[in-house]
Amino acid sequence: MIKTKEFTERRNKLFKEIEDNSVVVMYAGVAKKYSEDETLPYTANRNFYYLTNIEQEGSIYLLAKCDGILKEFLFISEYNEVNEKWTGKRLTSDEASKLSGIENVLGLDIFSAKLDMFISGKDKTYGFYTHLYLDLDSELKIGDDLYTVQLANSLSLNYTNIEIRNVYPILMKLRMVKSPQEIEEFKEAISKTNIGLKKIMMSLKPGMFEYQISSLFYYTIQSYDYSTLSFPTICASGVHATVLHYPTPVGRINDGECLQLDLGSKNNGYCADISRVYPVNGKFTELQKKIYNIVLGCNKAVITWIKPGVTIKELQEKTIDFLANGCLNAGLIKNKEDIKNYYFHNISHHIGLDTHDISRRDLPLVAGNIISDEPGLYFKELGIGIRIEDDILVTEEGSYNLSGNIIKEISDIEKAMLFRK
Ligand SMILES: [Mn+2]
Known part of the structure; x- marks a missing residue:
């Protein structure tokens, strides 16, 4: 508190x-x-x-x-x-x-x-x-x-x-500059979110409905310490994940699809905002891996770009460039400009007492800011949407990933899902 x-x-x-x-x-x-x-x-x-x-x-x-x-x-x-x-x-x-x-x-x-x-x-x-x-x-x-x-x-x-x-x-x-105590509140919000995500990884199976997974997240954080959601959970399987704020999780979760989760638990008002993607049957396909790794590479690159003095607008420009090159090299697009059809949102926003916290994105970052890092790629024709999101603290030296404990490497996710019930 x-x-x-x-x-x-x-x-x-x-x-x-x-x-x-x-x-x-x-x-x-x-x-x-x-x-x-x-x-x-x-x-x-x-x-x-x-x-x-x-x-x-x-x-x-x-x-x-x-x-x-x-x-x-x-x-x-x-x-x-x-x-x-x-x-x-x-x-x-x-x-x-x-x-x-x-x-x-x-x-x-x-x-x-x-x-x-x-x-x-x-x-x-x-x-x-x-x-x-x-x-x-x-x-x-x-x-x-x-x-x-x-x-x-x-x-x-x-x-x-x-x-x-x-x-x-x-x-x-x-409000844009968080105190040490506010940062502690965030860490707690993120660790509660992680408890919910682990529960999902252990329960996910082909044939379930999306709402069963989004309800499981809510139930898990509520029964943990009566925590509430940072925002309505986005739980979207397969092609549904290509809708950014997929609103009604009534779809069936099919074998061979990826499940996109964008969710968070609050802690004393502070809102975690995390996105992860899990393979429904426990194993990513080669194509899913290819797209996933471009997004993951970008998510990690952004963490190294974040430091005092940089603006979110600059991060966005570098993100577009990174994702365009990745997709070009992987043969997913033919021209760099085509990236706008597959990545069409912002890389980051400030987070705090509001998930999209009051802020000005044109201001240079300063130590104490907490911002999201959420690159994504959405290929409707392939039925694959992937967004990976962490919550990053801007420090004097650069940045610190507050959600670094929430697994996101393909090998770690597949290993964890071997222990499903
Ligand atoms: Mn976000």
Whole structure:
């Protein structure tokens, strides 16, 4: 678990990045509607969580910076006996304070009045403010029919003395560099993912259905320590693997095919994102090996290219070149340009509290970034799609493969699958 102290440090970093005489308001948000009276599964806004360690729906954080002095408040829903009977226990002020390290925890009912005291300039003891920072992510729902973007519009009409800014780019900059503790959380997420992958290798047999394998992964990580998925598991056999985000794993897993898995377990919010390919009957065919080894060679080359100063765009250009040469030499394509028909996604993205973490891919990498390394080749006419993905930490010296323990050599996979039940 990330210690409370680290959440306090994150808020101090945010405090340093914003203008003096500013207020920041962050919302945990509320669940979106699924259908009729049902909602989609709720997750606290990741930027809010990153700063507060609080997951409770509807919570609000307010930070004020006035003449270099920090004041902060957390607003959570008040105790409500009836609500608790329906949906279980909510945080008490004390619990919220311990989790977040924020001393002043107040009820949500006084939030609006408190914000008004800060930004209206009515009460001089609150200080004088010129800027209000909000997370203007258009998807951030904070109430019935209310998103932060709409809130910003109405606040700027009511408080003409205040300039509204987007806090999102500042939090992106902070979240892109992972702390030593965050790296530990990742390692744990990856090792849980590995437990699930081993289980799959030991259970995979021709004739099964794809959903039996994707469910097995979910069951394995859930029964291990109630972990959840980083994202819906992609489990695609044979030609299905040529659809990148193959959505409905209802196909039969046939003898002689390869099974593509792109999956991950979360650990305390941090998302592993791993791809592996297994031969359904335990043995790769010669053609599958040929394609697999081009992708694996590229996956390993990318690890050596990753270092501070390099951009993901540069990694992408080198990847295209590597895969094109590999396919040309193997007789899989006739012209280098044809590679665009068989490799058509990006080599990498940042990973963190979101699988596709908030980031800018054009920025040079720095130590502490965690990014994916996921080359792939997809030959629909051959019924073969292969993507191999590891999670890579950028270090001062270059890179470190956080998922180096998850086997990916053909000989290792075939050996492991000899022990299937
Ligand atoms: Mn990925």
